[in-house]
Amino acid sequence: MLLGFKTELKLNNRQRTTSTGEVILGAKSYKKYEAKLSRMQWLNRHKIIGSANWKKAQMQIARLHMKIANIRKDTLHKLTTILAKNHGTVAIEDLNVSGMMANHKLSKSIADMGFFEFRRQLTYKCELYGSKLVVVDRWFPSSKTCSNCGAKKETLSLSERMFECSHCGFILDRDLNAAINLSQYVSAS
Numbered sequence: 320m321l322l323g324f325k326t327e328l329k330l331n332n333r334q335r336t337t338s339t340g341e342v343i344l345g346a347k348s349y350k351k352y353e354a355k356l357s358r359m360q361w362l363n364r365h366k367i368i369g370s371a372n373w374k375k376a377q378m379q380i381a382r383l384h385m386k387i388a389n390i391r392k393d394t395l396h397k398l399t400t401i402l403a404k405n406h407g408t409v410a411i412e413d414l415n416v417s418g419m420m421a422n423h424k425l426s427k428s429i430a431d432m433g434f435f436e437f438r439r440q441l442t443y444k445c446e447l448y449g450s451k452l453v454v455v456d457r458w459f460p461s462s463k464t465c466s467n468c469g470a471k472k473e474t475l476s477l478s479e480r481m482f483e484c485s486h487c488g489f490i491l492d493r494d495l496n497a498a499i500n501l502s503q504y505v506s507a508s
């Protein structure tokens with residue numbers, strides 16, 4: 320079974336879509352811990368550096384950092400295992416991460432997503448489970464192309480969550496459309 324997998328960069332949530340329409344939810348949310356973390360960091364600014372209270376808070380902050388990192392790690396492992404284990408071929412995009420890092424708004428979500436780590440895990444797990452990993456060139460317009468008729472849009476902003484084809488009228492969830500394009504691209508090549 321061939322699976323296209325779109326790691327779309329969403330600014331507000333962690334869901335990811337496969338070409339079979341399966342939506343894989345990301346982290347069991349660590350958002351609440353992040354909120355707690357920033358609150359603690361803010362409160363700690365008012366304490367005297369080096370004081371007992373400050374040290375105590377620093378310890379709690381360090382523990383929270385670790386907790387958040389562990390949830391992320393755990394989620395990524397679950398996701399890459401599901402992808403590698405259950406599909407003969409997995410197609411992902413070779414994201415131009417360094418180029419996108421220059422975009423300040425996107426850089427956080429990319430850091431969040433840990434794309435390098437995602438790809439590293441997927442590579443060795445596909446090998447482990449005997450499936451094939453295909454990395455599609457970053458210039459392939461998976462998001463801008465209509466998976467129904469093949470027409471290509473000139474522009475598509477990140478905020479447009481639905482793909483609407485002006486050529487054939489096809490409407491589909493943006494990520495699903497992109498994931499289908501990836502799998503079609505790989506099966507055609």
Ligand SMILES: [Zn+2]
Nearest residue numbers: 465468484487
């Ligand atoms: Zn179309």
